[in-house]
Structures are given as structure tokens and as C-alpha cells.
Amino acid sequence: MRNGTRRGGWLGFWPWIGGIGLSCLVWLGQGASAPEVQVGSDRAAPEKPxxxxxxxxxxxxxxxxxxxxxxxxxxxxxxxxxxxxxxxxxxxxxxxxxxxxxxxxxxxxxxxxxxxxxxxxxxxxxxxxxxxxxxxxxxxxxxxxxxxxxxxxxxxxxxxxxxxxxxxxxxxxxxxxxxxxxxxxxxxxxxxxxxxxxxxxxxxxxxxxxxxxxxxxxxxxxxxxxxxxxxxxxxxxxxxxxxxxxHSDYLGKQQMENFAMGMNLALEGIGAELTSPDGYCTIRRLIPGGPAERSKKLKEKDRIVAVAQGDGPFVDVVDMNLNKVVQLIRGPKGTTVRLMIIPADAPDPSVRRVVTLVRDRIRLEDQAAKARVVDWPEEGGGTRRIGIIDLPSFYSTMDFVGTEDRSDYRSCAADVARLIEKLKAEGVEGLILDLRRNGGGSLEEAIRIAGFFIPRGPIVQVRDGDGRVTVKEDRDPRMLWEGPLVVLTSRFSASASEIVAAALQDYGRAVLVGDASTHGKGTVQAPSLLRNFMRPSTILTNDPGLLKYTVSKFYRANGESTQLKGVVPDIVLPSVLNVSKDIGESALDNPLPWDTIESAKYERLDWVAPYLEELRRRSASRVRASRDFAYVQEDIEQFLKMQEDRSLSLNEQARLKEKEEQEARRKARARERMARNEPEIPVRELTLADVDKPGLPPPISRTNRLSQASAGSAGGADTNHLVAANPTAPATPEETPVPGESDDLLEPEEPLAPAADFVLREAEMILVDYLRLWPREKALTAQKPAPATAPSQP
Structure with a gap:
């Protein structure tokens, strides 16, 4: 290849530091997962070869x-x-x-x-x-x-x-x-x-x-x-x-489009989540505000049997691969699609009804940044108001095909800035940044968000394949948040999450809490459209796709790579993920090695070190006394036994005994949780739609909502395994579930209390301790409104 290739078709250094766990929701317009299996279906298998x-x-x-x-x-x-x-x-x-x-x-x-x-x-x-x-x-x-x-x-x-x-x-x-x-x-x-x-x-x-x-x-x-x-x-x-x-991937046309959709938090389609339990494409959920929901003509469990474009002929989609069905249904904003459905409440399965919809642009707000306000009771009366920002990914608008509506520009940094300003206006004293489910995203967005919490200075260093090191800095001396800060991470926090966590740890700005380490992905990817490198030719009838490949490694401000080793929290909490060898960069084939470079010049704030040992002592005392963390320790011991022998018995009685023991253990834990009678702590949830409204939404009951447990809910947007995990990628045998590997647990026969997010709860208590130790003069300064530093939107 000639040396001029880089110049001719290079997209520019579009920094993308990726992720490790794409959500497998099936968005109609975004893509579809591999077909699900309905256990116990009584529909006979097809006889035709x-x-x-x-x-x-x-x-x-x-x-x-x-x-x-x-x-x-x-x-x-x-x-x-x-x-x-x-x-x-x-x-x-x-x-x-x-x-x-x-x-x-x-x-x-x-x-x-x-x-x-x-x-x-x-x-x-x-x-x-x-x-x-x-x-x-x-x-x-x-x-x-x-x-x-x-x-x-x-x-x-x-x-x-x-x-x-x-x-x-x-x-x-x-x-x-x-x-x-x-x-x-x-x-x-x-x-x-x-x-x-x-x-x-x-x-x-x-x-x-x-x-x-x-x-x-x-x-x-x-x-x-x-x-x-x-x-x-x-x-x-x-x-x-x-x-x-x-983390280098080839993305065909369909995968490329969905890569952009995941980053933009927007799609063009009818706004429905689909599944395929028994060969029928079935509506699992309607996206609020989408054409399907607005029409009032579709509902959950309606089955789609045929699809037509505009006034064109219907195409039978029964038993069709779900990815293919989605490709038929989704399309550009303003175009028409007709669906032939079997209504969920049809008295006879032979009933057919045609629904005509005009596709539209749908924003995926449930994948955007959101916040909570928690009022922690203090001994002797009063409360400590703390804020929690949940950031599932470092999203940002990108446009590979030149059709994105720039008026709908998305920036997670802008969204986080709005949430912080709202939390400050509502009197929040301390802040938790929850990155447990965040698998990465835009490098520039990560740098901006890290800059919200420090005066100015280097956030991350980037070294390219030729050994050149570039220091990426926050140049704005203003801080959007000056109060106590806790960053919550897990083994699923990757790439951009690790940059933010590492920078705030290097500066001594935040207390890091979570699993024994983060994922350990310390590489940067850049995408290149292959059509930019190809001469016009009649042999290419479709878009040749995109190659996303590793161009750099990133390093902390202190010169250490996060590659393989990840970021080690200041306070490590018990987790089964801490002992798993199948999670993290080191579990992947052919990862790049860990190394170091020279430290950048930066001034530590050291706002954590004076209090860290006391915070650790108090947290360790609570963890030792916690029944939930005792359950985690039991799970760790069970997991280690399973790791020693990964085979499974085919003896029915032995398996029934295991099943009964597992179910009894689960029910006993649920009953113990219900018997605790823990005091209700008011929690208010804030979406971006709530930011400009006066006051706060009414509180919800923490015990009445299923929370996102640290291990179960972690796993944010995957943008570096788009072929292996992207729901719209061609299904390979590797990603196709092994038939029959369904959950062994029986449906409970009695109401069971949901397991609280006790990891988040412990992080909240660490933050409350931090607030109690935080000097009064700093607390008064932190409560003063600071100038907004949200990035401008093009």
C-alpha cells in the first residue's frame, strides 16, 4: 500500500475508546438480538428440509x-x-x-x-x-x-x-x-x-x-x-x-449504522422492542413517544407476520431471522411501513390486521445520563442530601453517512453538566458518579466530564504506534462540582470510564469504590470508512463498511497504563467478579501488554488522602456486619467450587437436590431481607426531562423498585465488540446461546423482596462518612453555585 493512504481516506483521529458490554435490547430501528427460545413451546418443528x-x-x-x-x-x-x-x-x-x-x-x-x-x-x-x-x-x-x-x-x-x-x-x-x-x-x-x-x-x-x-x-x-x-x-x-x-473490528453496513445509533442514542424506525420466542416476531415493549406507541394501534405481545414498504407487497416474516425482520421494518424518517399483525387479544390466531406507520426519529432516553437524590437520615435528626449520577456510556453524536440531524446533537458531558447544576440547585452536599455499567465511548466526552471536577490539568496521555505521546488536558480552571465525590466502578467499567476514574484518583479528587479493579481496556480505536480507500468500481454494489482498529494506548496522568490491570479502587467491596477469571481484558485473546510512560506534570488536590484510612475502617466495619455482603461471600465460595469443576451432573435426582438447595437458599435470603424492616430512605429519580422543571419529583420507595445490583446490572454499551455482541451483527455460533442453558431457578411460589443495590447503598454511606469528615469551610464553598462548564452544542 502506498504511503499516501493515510491522507486520502483517513477519517481523522476520531477518538473512540470503546466498551465491553452492549445491552441486548432489541430496538426496532436499532437492531435485533439473536432469536430467543420459548421453553415449552408446543408448536411442532418444521418438517421441510x-x-x-x-x-x-x-x-x-x-x-x-x-x-x-x-x-x-x-x-x-x-x-x-x-x-x-x-x-x-x-x-x-x-x-x-x-x-x-x-x-x-x-x-x-x-x-x-x-x-x-x-x-x-x-x-x-x-x-x-x-x-x-x-x-x-x-x-x-x-x-x-x-x-x-x-x-x-x-x-x-x-x-x-x-x-x-x-x-x-x-x-x-x-x-x-x-x-x-x-x-x-x-x-x-x-x-x-x-x-x-x-x-x-x-x-x-x-x-x-x-x-x-x-x-x-x-x-x-x-x-x-x-x-x-x-x-x-x-x-x-x-x-x-x-x-x-x-478491540479491532470490521463492521459491515448494518453494523456500522448501529454503531452510530448506539453513540447517538437515537434511531429512525417505529419505536418498538422485539423478540422472537417461537418463530413469530413479537412486540416486547413500545418505546414512549415513538410512532408505534403514538398510533395506539399496537401493543405488547402483538405478533408481526408480514411487512410491506409503503404500498408495496407484503413479505412473510414468520420464522425469519429477527435481524432480517428488523431490517425490513426500520427505515428513514418520514417513510411508511405496513405491518400485518396477529393482535395479542385476538380470539382466533387466524385474525390478521394491517397497521400503517410513518417512521420517525426516536431518542433512546433510557440509555442517557440520569440522576437520583437521596436524603440520608442523620443521628439526632436532620438529613444529608446526596446526589447520584448514573452514566451508562460516554455517548456523543457521530455521523458516518452524512445524514445526522445536527439540531439533535447529543453530548453526555452536556447532559451530565445539566444534571449537576440541577443537583446543586436542590441542595445536594455530596455526589456519586456511578460508572459500573459504563463500557466506554467518546474520549473527548470523558475528558470534559473529568474536567468538571478538577481546576485544570492533564486528564490522560495517549501514545500512538510511532511512540509519540500527546497529553489531553482540561484547560478550563472552573470546577462544576467542588464538593465530596465518590466514583463507583466495577469489572465492567471500561475505557472512557477508566480514564475518568483514574484521573480523579490521580488528582486525589474522588474516592473510588467498587470491584477489585476495572476492566483493563487501555486502548483507543479510530474508525475508517472503507469506501474512502477504494476506487469507484462496478463490483461494489453495497457500502463496504468500516474498520475500527486500535491506533493508540492511553495512560494515566501518572504515566501508568490501565491496560490489563485496570484501575484499583481506594475501597474494594466483596464481589464474585473479584475472583472470576473470565471477566476483564486479561480474559480476552491477544490483549496488548501493560506498560508505563513518563508521568505528566500535574498538581494533586489531595482531597481524599487525609480521610481515606478512616473511610476504609468505617466501610470495612459495615461490610463485616452486613448480611448482604455475607451472602456475597457465600456466593464467592460457591463460585470457586464451580470453577474447579466446570462439568455438570446428568443425574436427575442430584440436579433436583441442587436445585432445591439453591431455591431454598434464595427464598431464605428473601425472607431475611423482608424481615429487616429497614427505615425507608426517600429517593427521587431525575431524568434529563426533569432538569428544567421546578423542584424535585415525589420520592419513590427504595424497597419497591428492583435496583441494579453491582454484578447483574454492570455491562454498558459495547462498542469494541460490535461483531461479537452487537445485537445486529450477523449471529455467529459463538454468540448463539447454547441450547438449553436456561435459568435453573423455579418461579417463586411466594412474593420475594427484591435484592437492594447494597453496593450502591454502601457507596452512599461512604459518601455520607466523607461529608462528615469534610472540613466545614470546604463544604460552604462547595455549595456555592459554580459557573456552568457544559460543552457548547454545535
Whole structure:
């Protein structure tokens, strides 16, 4: 590739530091998750064989692969040439993409694929040929067909008994591939028996179980039968990008659009959340203010059976892949779509009704920053008013296709600034910034938000692949918030979250509280539109997509990288995530290493150090006395036992006993929580829509709302695993749920108290302690209104 490539098509350094856990909601207009499974469906599996059109590579895929490979060679942080070494790892990654559990490919397949081990670079760079991608996919589909046929035979002929000491190994990621089809069939049978027992333990009857499993396997097979060339190319180039590091991705046209939607917190469609429990596209929820909700013609559980564009013909969508259905329904603002539905309350399933909707732009406000106000009672009377800002991601408007409405510009920094000003106006004395679910986002937004809490100075240092270091600073000497500050993190806090947390820790500005460390993603990605690097050609009929690749590493103001190690809080709370080896950057394949550079010049505030030991002592005392944290310790011990043996018993009585013990433990905890009679603490929730209204909303009952527990709710917007976790990415075997791995818990027979967010509650108490230790003169200064420093909106 010529040296001028960077200049010609470079999007500019669009700093993107990504994330690690995209929410799997299915927004109509944003995308769709892999079809869900309805346990106990009584609808019979289809009898017709599934036929897949033969896919063949075209020059278009070859050209796209060539440009993506050259970009990775020349622009990726490592400057790694696409040579035989990369080719070898590329082959392994691509095979793993289809068969991560080593259930389908057999040793003879691997021997055939070995021909490509040191030739994939030649195929792409010299021939611009993607033939190996399609050959390997064809073999995978052949093995998947064989598995489905074998499952059908077993369900038809076998009597399933579960009275032996057999165990099944569910995690086979490090196990060898089966030697031949006979060994593969044994693995398939073991997995089927596990799935069957799961359904039986959930109370299903034999015929229901058979129908459920048949349908599940057929739907999985049909999903891959519907793949086209773009789907295969998506997996192929994503495997190549992941050889360079786990946060570089190839995004096809559809994934690229959804990447922008996630950042913009806006989409164009009808405003509905969909699922596909039994082959029917079903409305799970209507988005407030969207066309579907405004029409009053649709409701939850309505089933969509056909879709038409404007006055065009209807397309049958029953049993269609949910991603494909969403692509039919969503579209540009102002266009018309017609839906043929079976109403949820229809007296007969043969009833059909047509609903016509005009698509519109929908803002995803439930994914935007929000706040709470909590009045903590003080001994002897009075209260301490504290504020909590929940920031799910560092969102910011981006436009890859030049169609974004700039009047609808989104900036999380602007939103957070508005919330802080509102909290100050309502007399908040201390502030918690909750980043537990925040998987990253815009670098510039992170820098602005960190700057709200310090006078001025370096926030983060960025080093590129050539070793050049750039210091990113907050240059505004004003502070938007000068009072006590706690930052709450988890193992799911990544990238931009780690920059903000690390900067506030380096300056001694905030008390960090949470899991033993954050995720440990210390890399920066930049997206490049591939069309900018391609000559106009008739071979390209669709947008060639986007390559998002690592261009830099970021470092704290003190010179330490957060890569791999993450950010260690000042106060670590017990969590199962602290002992898990499957979460965090170190659990990913091929992460970049940890290192250090020279510290930047900055002046510490040291507003935490004088009080930290006392805060730790008080927190540790509460944690020791807390029943909730005692439950966490029990869960940690149970988790460590499970980690020692990741197999599962296929003995029905043993599993029933485990199930009963688990359910008894859950109910006992719930009863204990209900018996506590803890005093009610007023909590008021604030959305951005409430900021300009006078006063505060009425308080809600903390015990009447399901809160976001630290482990369960963490997992913000994923923007660095868009192919692996993006609900609109082509479903790969790796992201397709293992059939039958449903929750083992029975539905409770009695009302159970929701588990409070005791991690947040402990963070609140740490903040209250901090307020009590905070000097009075500082407290008076902190309560004075400060000039707003919200970024201007273009």
C-alpha cells in the first residue's frame, strides 16, 4: 500500500475508546438480538428440509478484504505485517468463530484447513480472494446439518433416562476437537441430554421438550441458512482484526449504522422492542413517544407476520431471522411501513390486521445520563442530601453517512453538566458518579466530564504506534462540582470510564469504590470508512463498511497504563467478579501488554488522602456486619467450587437436590431481607426531562423498585465488540446461546423482596462518612453555585 493512504481516506483521529458490554435490547430501528427460545413451546418443528443457497465469493469481497488487511498492516498500533504468522493465527480465529466449543469441526476438517495456514495472507493480499472463508463456512454448515439430523434421530428413538453418574463438560473452549464424526456425535448426544434434562427440571412434559428442542435446533440451522456473502465476510474480517487485538473490528453496513445509533442514542424506525420466542416476531415493549406507541394501534405481545414498504407487497416474516425482520421494518424518517399483525387479544390466531406507520426519529432516553437524590437520615435528626449520577456510556453524536440531524446533537458531558447544576440547585452536599455499567465511548466526552471536577490539568496521555505521546488536558480552571465525590466502578467499567476514574484518583479528587479493579481496556480505536480507500468500481454494489482498529494506548496522568490491570479502587467491596477469571481484558485473546510512560506534570488536590484510612475502617466495619455482603461471600465460595469443576451432573435426582438447595437458599435470603424492616430512605429519580422543571419529583420507595445490583446490572454499551455482541451483527455460533442453558431457578411460589443495590447503598454511606469528615469551610464553598462548564452544542 502506498504511503499516501493515510491522507486520502483517513477519517481523522476520531477518538473512540470503546466498551465491553452492549445491552441486548432489541430496538426496532436499532437492531435485533439473536432469536430467543420459548421453553415449552408446543408448536411442532418444521418438517421441510432447510435448503441453503450456495454462496460463492465475488470480487467485491476480495477487494474489501484487501483494503481492510492493508489498513490493519499500516495503521494498527502494533504495525504488524500481515505475514505467515498472522495468517496462522487468523485461520485459528476464524475456525473458532464458528466453533468456539469445539463441537462441530473434526480432525479431518482441520487437516484440510491446514492448507490455508500460511496462505491466507497470499489469498487476500495477492489474489484479493476470499475463497477460504466460504469453504470453511460451508464445512461448518454441513456439520451443523449433521448435528441437527442426529438430534432429530435421538429425539425420535431414544428414551431419556437420568439415573447414572454421567457428567457433561459445558465449557469445551480448551478441549481438543473431536477425532471423527463418531466422537462428535457423542458430544452432540451429551449436550442434547443436558438440554433435555434442563427442560425436564423446569417442569416440561416429554412431548413439549421434544418440540422445544427440535424447534430450537431447526431455528439455529435456519439462521445460518439465511446468511449471505456479507455475513460470511463479517465473520472473516472480524477474525482477522481480532488477531491484531481484541478491540479491532470490521463492521459491515448494518453494523456500522448501529454503531452510530448506539453513540447517538437515537434511531429512525417505529419505536418498538422485539423478540422472537417461537418463530413469530413479537412486540416486547413500545418505546414512549415513538410512532408505534403514538398510533395506539399496537401493543405488547402483538405478533408481526408480514411487512410491506409503503404500498408495496407484503413479505412473510414468520420464522425469519429477527435481524432480517428488523431490517425490513426500520427505515428513514418520514417513510411508511405496513405491518400485518396477529393482535395479542385476538380470539382466533387466524385474525390478521394491517397497521400503517410513518417512521420517525426516536431518542433512546433510557440509555442517557440520569440522576437520583437521596436524603440520608442523620443521628439526632436532620438529613444529608446526596446526589447520584448514573452514566451508562460516554455517548456523543457521530455521523458516518452524512445524514445526522445536527439540531439533535447529543453530548453526555452536556447532559451530565445539566444534571449537576440541577443537583446543586436542590441542595445536594455530596455526589456519586456511578460508572459500573459504563463500557466506554467518546474520549473527548470523558475528558470534559473529568474536567468538571478538577481546576485544570492533564486528564490522560495517549501514545500512538510511532511512540509519540500527546497529553489531553482540561484547560478550563472552573470546577462544576467542588464538593465530596465518590466514583463507583466495577469489572465492567471500561475505557472512557477508566480514564475518568483514574484521573480523579490521580488528582486525589474522588474516592473510588467498587470491584477489585476495572476492566483493563487501555486502548483507543479510530474508525475508517472503507469506501474512502477504494476506487469507484462496478463490483461494489453495497457500502463496504468500516474498520475500527486500535491506533493508540492511553495512560494515566501518572504515566501508568490501565491496560490489563485496570484501575484499583481506594475501597474494594466483596464481589464474585473479584475472583472470576473470565471477566476483564486479561480474559480476552491477544490483549496488548501493560506498560508505563513518563508521568505528566500535574498538581494533586489531595482531597481524599487525609480521610481515606478512616473511610476504609468505617466501610470495612459495615461490610463485616452486613448480611448482604455475607451472602456475597457465600456466593464467592460457591463460585470457586464451580470453577474447579466446570462439568455438570446428568443425574436427575442430584440436579433436583441442587436445585432445591439453591431455591431454598434464595427464598431464605428473601425472607431475611423482608424481615429487616429497614427505615425507608426517600429517593427521587431525575431524568434529563426533569432538569428544567421546578423542584424535585415525589420520592419513590427504595424497597419497591428492583435496583441494579453491582454484578447483574454492570455491562454498558459495547462498542469494541460490535461483531461479537452487537445485537445486529450477523449471529455467529459463538454468540448463539447454547441450547438449553436456561435459568435453573423455579418461579417463586411466594412474593420475594427484591435484592437492594447494597453496593450502591454502601457507596452512599461512604459518601455520607466523607461529608462528615469534610472540613466545614470546604463544604460552604462547595455549595456555592459554580459557573456552568457544559460543552457548547454545535
Amino acid at each position: 432447510i435448503v441453503r443457497p450456495q454462496l460463492k465469493p465475488t470480487p467485491a469481497e476480495g477487494r474489501i478484504a484487501y483494503v481492510a488487511a492493508r489498513l490493519l498492516e499500516s495503521q494498527h498500533y502494533t504495525r504488524q505485517a500481515f505475514d505467515d504468522t498472522v495468517s496462522s493465527r487468523f485461520l485459528e480465529r476464524y475456525i473458532e468463530s464458528y466453533d468456539p466449543q469445539h463441537l462441530h469441526f473434526v480432525q479431518s476438517d482441520l487437516r484440510e484447513f491446514e492448507f490455508y495456514r500460511h496462505r491466507l495472507d497470499d489469498y487476500i493480499l495477492r489474489r484479493q480472494d476470499t475463497t477460504p472463508a466460504f469453504e470453511i463456512f460451508d464445512r461448518f454448515f454441513e456439520r451443523l446439518q449433521q448435528r441437527v439430523a442426529y438430534v432429530e434421530e435421538l429425539l425420535r428413538t431414544e428414551t431419556f433416562q437420568f439415573d447414572t453418574d454421567e457428567r457433561v463438560q459445558l465449557d469445551r473452549r480448551k478441549a481438543p476437537y473431536p477425532k471423527d464424526l463418531n466422537e462428535a456425535r457423542k458430544l452432540w448426544r451429551d449436550r442434547l441430554r443436558y438440554e433435555y434434562l434442563q427442560e425436564k427440571l423446569n417442569g416440561e412434559k416429554p412431548q413439549q421438550i421434544t418440540n422445544t428442542l427440535l424447534r430450537r435446533y431447526h431455528r439455529n440451522l435456519r439462521m445460518f441458512a439465511e446468511w449471505d456473502n456479507a455475513d460470511v465476510l463479517q465473520v472473516y474480517l472480524n477474525a482477522l482484526a481480532h488477531v491484531y487485538d481484541p
